[in-house]
Amino acid sequence: QVQLVESGGGSVQAGGSLTLSCAVSGHNKDRSCIAWFRQAPGNEREGVAAISIGGGTTYYVDSVKGRFTVSQDDAGNTVYLKMNELNPEDTGIYYCAAAAWCVSWSKPTFADYWGQGTQVTVSS
Secondary structure: OOEEEEEEOOOOOOOOOOEEEEEEOOOOHOOOOOEEEEEEEOOOEEEEEEEEEOOOEEOHHHHOOOOOEEOOOOOOOEEEEOOOOOHHHHOOOEEEEEEEOOOOOHHHHHHEEEOOEEEEEEEE
């Protein structure tokens, strides 16, 4: 079992920044890849970034490249999503998710475990 708890969401104006945190615990083998997803009302859940724990390889969807940065602490127990230059299209509930591998990380079917989500609202 893997447990994931997100924090750091909030409201920000366009152009602002937020940093989300995902506290990760549980069986190491099942959480070797941590991804961030978001879901806006009426939209499907989409992957925005992922990190291979330990190896540190990072992945991003095109729409956030250069604006978002995913990172981990030394122990791999907390994963961060630093979000800069936010715009209203970034609004949604942000979830962290875990799986054993980063294969197909951007698809919801990637994840074996999900956090409860944290709301990010960007106003224009």
